Amino acid sequence: MTDRHERPGPEDRRVRVQGRPVDAFPARPAEAERGSVRRITVVGEEVLSRPCREVSEFGTPALSALIDDMFLTMYVADGAGLAASQVGVDLRLFVYDCSDDHGIRHVGHVVNPVLHLPDPGGRHLLEDFEGCLSVPGAAMAVPRTDRAVVRGSDKDGAPVVIEATGYFARCLQHECDHLEGRTYLDRLSRRDRKDALRQMADHRDDVFARRAAEAAALGR
Incomplete structure (x- = not known):
């Protein structure tokens, strides 16, 4: 998911980690x-359109390395969240660094997440613009519930519970969609989906160039 917020600085004290x-x-x-x-996959690639596999081995060097790579890849692409399928790995895992509507920064990763939304009678849908690192250069309004809870594990298998409101709740829903083989395009009307794909065609080369420049500046 793309980041619409200014990233908090290192001295910001309103931070929640895991x-x-x-x-x-x-x-x-x-x-x-x-x-x-790592290379970010683009809509149309098969790995983005199928449900991901559950992680079965925790505490491994391979899992830690994947999470490390996903964090750096997300920052280079100016993202607020990134699912493993977006770097070509079909595992149920995502990382995030996203501020909520109260200015609190949330940072972490979740393995094998399960998304919990309010009961239909208590849901409040908000329509806001949403972008995706796998749909480079496009953004469309998508309705999402304003609250969400994700339960899962960290890379060592310890339980994790993440509660979210506002834009952070949107981020969690967006990343959990990826793990089910969906992008936000699947939530759009046919007309809006075509509009998003036109935006991507017009702007993706510029997005790819910015990512390459950022990676080069980091020496990566």
């Missing part, structure tokens, strides 16, 4: 400093 408040947090977590940039 759902827990912390006193301070760097602009980029240690995972990103260890990671390598």
